[in-house]
Amino acid sequence: MFRGLTMKLFWLVLLFVYPGYALANSWPGFAKQQSCLELYPDFHHLVKDMRQHQPWYKAEYWLAPWLLPKQQFDQTQELECAQLEYHSDTILVQAWGLQPKAKGKQKWPVIIYNRGGNSALGRLDYVSVLRQLSPLAQQGFIVLASQYRGSVPQDQQTYGKDQFGGADVRDIHQLIELAKKLPAADANNIFLYGISRGGMMSYLTAHQRDDIRAMAITGAPTNLVTELPRKPEMELIFRSLIPDYDQHKVRELEQRSVIYWAEQLPATLPILLIYGGKDQRVHPDNSRLLAAKLTELKRPVRLIEFAEADHLLTDYKEQERQAMLNWFRQHHYGPATAAP
Template identity: 40%
Template sequence: MKLITTLLLMLCALLPSIALSEELNPFSSKELQIVDKSIPFNSYNEWFNYAKENTRNVAQLDRWQKSVNPSAFERLISTTEAYWIAYQSDGLNISGVMAYPKNYQGEKLPVVIYNRGGNHKHNVSRTQLLNLIMPLAEKGYLVIASNYRGAKFSEGKDEYGGKDVNDVLRLIEVAKTLPGADTSRVAMIGFSRGGMMTWQALRREQDSINTAIIVAGVTDQSSELLRRPEMLKLFQELVPMFDANRDAEVRARSAIHWLDELNTQVPLLLIHGDSDVRVDVSNST
């Protein structure tokens, strides 16, 4: 995890820095509403007690303890701000999260769009926020993430790389309305399913994304369906008219078929472990 975070910070650091003073609320607008603090705990012990009272079993609490480093938590809540957000995409209310440095001095911040993994009702979790998003914000970035349509607090239906990609691209336009965001400097990061979303965003938006990082993303859905046939049920459930348009829908979600359509001037970093049991490393080689 430390290696991934370090690499993300290194690539994002390639973006140049420019300062510009703003007097207005820098990270909200009519297009993006701040809903509430995403980590409303003032100490590790307070969060631990909350987790202990609200987890279903000992194994779940053990996973939480392994994913939350006490010293990192104490540092990050003192150096960053993180909020649940809401915005509109295709007329739907979409939920998400945003983080930025607490010592913000009025300069425009480069933007990182974080694309989560998972499907259905998944959201960006608090532990993802702590381990992957807040460390970037601490280094001076405005990080925005969508939960996509169909998630627990979003309207609409998850299409697993269909119209939900609009929810990712919409964040670029929303960021342009934020006084504290420098949208001439935009990076995109995607994990697993979020890697697929990032590939599609790069295909559709050739000019606004300056650099991208894809961690364990799928590039060849056909191979993955052969390797994990249980994924067919997911496609049939989430992808509209999948059985009637199987080949076209699989290709649309497989960057291996349209790599030549991407902007070759956009730096791209692929990260993938060779022991990944969910997404085979061949998707990144």
């Protein structure tokens, strides 16, 4: 009797002293996991960290309530949230994971979020998680977001090198396989959500799979060959990241441009394309022309334009999020998942 009581007390103390241990059953298969609660036990810790390490926080302090929303921080505490690392090929890849807390045998659909940027540029920090990922998990989804290999440029031996749509695509495939093994994951409902470069990564991933239920893409390049003359400064990035770029420039760009192989995407894959009419980073024609080609191929596609929006749809984030969630629920396999 006393032995059983002692063991119960031991586990209770362990969970309080080391809350990250409670994650062990939530994120199996990941090489490393640290709970968001460990990272930032309360909002004051997050504010303190921002003041110490984020120059923009001081420079734009008057924007702090919007850039660093306390309400969203509090709501995220109601989720299972973790900073993760996982193996892909012979390297480690960093990621974030969020999911609603378990309710019996409840299974949640999965959103694989593919970020924009390259290397360390565009890395998801905890503020990004609060603003971009947490609202999705609160609507009844498991959300996993890879940082891609190369997100720690100073340690390429451990974390690899970004190839901007090359070997790094395998990092998304590996994340999907890990997602399917999560105890609370509905493996029949895996969705891809890509922004900017993340849209390109989503197309490349879907090209090689037949288990993606639907995709939503925002402001993504679909033809790097025509985009390069519009943004010639991108050549420096392509040259530094894409293997064999100088020797096979057109080939490498076309391989990363869905417009050249759209017919090879799964024929029944529903694709939602969202873009800003005043996007200065990725020309709106990228989304328009792909939508036209998919329509010609008689593929399930929907195009949404926010005529006054910029690349990141800055003033239209809630509309974008609702359109994307509605798209995923519309194409959910089995009974639709209601928001908790």
